[in-house]
Structures are given as structure tokens and as C-alpha cells.
Amino acid sequence: MSTRHSAVGLGQSWHYVREAYRRIWRAYERANLVATLGGVDRWRREAVSLYYRRFGESPLKVVDAGAGPGNMARCLKGIRYVVALDATPEMLSLNAEADEKIVGIFEQMPFRDGSFDLLVAGYSLHASIDIERATAEFARVAKHQVVVSIGKPDNKLARRLLLLYTKHVLPWLVCLFTPRDVCLEYKKIHTIVQALPTNSKLREVVERYAEVIDFRVRAWGAVYLYLASSRLSSTQQRR
Numbered sequence: 001m002s003t004r005h006s007a008v009g010l011g012q013s014w015h016y017v018r019e020a021y022r023r024i025w026r027a028y029e030r031a032n033l034v035a036t037l038g039g040v041d042r043w044r045r046e047a048v049s050l051y052y053r054r055f056g057e058s059p060l061k062v063v064d065a066g067a068g069p070g071n072m073a074r075c076l077k078g079i080r081y082v083v084a085l086d087a088t089p090e091m092l093s094l095n096a097e098a099d100e101k102i103v104g105i106f107e108q109m110p111f112r113d114g115s116f117d118l119l120v121a122g123y124s125l126h127a128s129i130d131i132e133r134a135t136a137e138f139a140r141v142a143k144h145q146v147v148v149s150i151g152k153p154d155n156k157l158a159r160r161l162l163l164l165y166t167k168h169v170l171p172w173l174v175c176l177f178t179p180r181d182v183c184l185e186y187k188k189i190h191t192i193v194q195a196l197p198t199n200s201k202l203r204e205v206v207e208r209y210a211e212v213i214d215f216r217v218r219a220w221g222a223v224y225l226y227l228a229s230s231r232l233s234s235t236q237q238r239r
């Protein structure tokens, strides 16, 4: 767990991007629906279904990382306890799904090793300060992870098109359906995509800490989703 590689993630730009979450919460899911051309919740459900298909049973204790309004936890069935962790109190204030809400960051999660059966992260890993530290923490605190997030296509043309879409189309499209102070924050998705590693590099980072069981891309690589299991030993995985 101690090997460090060159950092990927938003770094110093994180504060600039995080400010957006304080503003967009009012029209959050509507804006997402427009920005993803309707795919947002379908891909959340697909990600969560990877877990049920592989393990059958319901997870008992779940942490929702970057939970916001709790859209990922809402896709889960039969769970006993959900802890929502998010850096933005305004986003957490909308969350009616969680049993416990904690303001904190991915890169330093306030939990013991193996505290959870499952970690879910919906559209939040892309906004990390440091993606490697975040994925290391995800693997440390939970046995299994289900993540869906904005990606960066491996294909050069698809990557170029995504950068053009996020810069010149997406904010204006969202402006057709949401108040101006909300939609202009969606310009920051371009900053996020610029800072991201490509999907195959991201997968390599995750694999340093977890065994990737299923990894899929959607929307020509603009979104990825995966199921992974922690590489921590069973003694570290105590509750």
C-alpha cells in the first residue's frame, strides 16, 4: 500500500471544482440527466447490478463515497446500514437515504480498515484531489467497490470529441433546463476531464489496490463503471 506513483487527480484545482457542488445542488439531477443525454441513472443501476450479479446477497454495511443526495444508495436493495461521506455539506443536506452522514474526503477516510462490505461511488471519483489516494482508501475501508464515474476515452478521437463537448456544448445544453448560476458551473466538467487519466490508466491505478472483476465503458468512454474487490488480507478486513 505504500508505493507512490505520480499523482493523478484535480490537485490544486479541486477547490475550484468543489465550489460548484455548493451551487448546483438545487437542480443537480435535472442537470445530470441533460448532461448525460439521459444515461445518468441507468449507468448507476448498471454499476450496482454488477455487485448483485457477482455476489447474490445484499451488502450489510455500505459507505456511499461522494454520496451527495444519495442517488447511488437508492439503487441498492436490502442493505442494513448506509454511511454517506461527502466533502460538501450542501450536497449531503439533500440526502435522505443514509443512516449516518459524514463530511470528509476520499483521500483520508475516517474509517478503520475493512469497515464496510461495499463502497459505492457515483460520479464522484473523477472529482478526487488525488485519484490514487482515493482508490487506495476505497480498497482499505471496504471489501468490495462499485464505482461509476466520468471517464476519459482511450481512443484519441473520442477523447477529442468529449473535450469539445464538455467545453462548447454541455454547459449551454444544461442552461436550457436549469438556472444560469447552476448551469455555468457545469463548465467545470471540462477542467475535470482535462485532469483525468485515460480509462485504461485509471484501471491500472485501481488494480494496484484491488482486483478488478468487471470494468466497462459507456458513451464511447465518457463514462466508466467497475466492480472491484480489495486486495487487503482477511486479518486486515476485520470489522
Ligand SMILES: C[S@@+](CC[C@H](N)C(=O)[O-])C[C@H]1O[C@@H](n2cnc3c(N)ncnc32)[C@H](O)[C@@H]1O
Residues within 6 Å of the ligand: 018, 021, 044, 065, 066, 067, 068, 069, 070, 071, 072, 085, 086, 087, 088, 091, 092, 104, 105, 106, 107, 121, 122, 123, 124, 127, 128, 129
Ligand atoms: C457529482 S456528485 C455525485 C453525487 C451522487 N453520488 C450521485 O450519484 O449523483 C459528486 C460528489 O462528490 C463529492 N466529492 C468530490 N470530491 C470529493 C472528495 N475528494 N472527497 C469527498 N467528496 C468528494 C462532491 O462534494 C459531490 O457531492
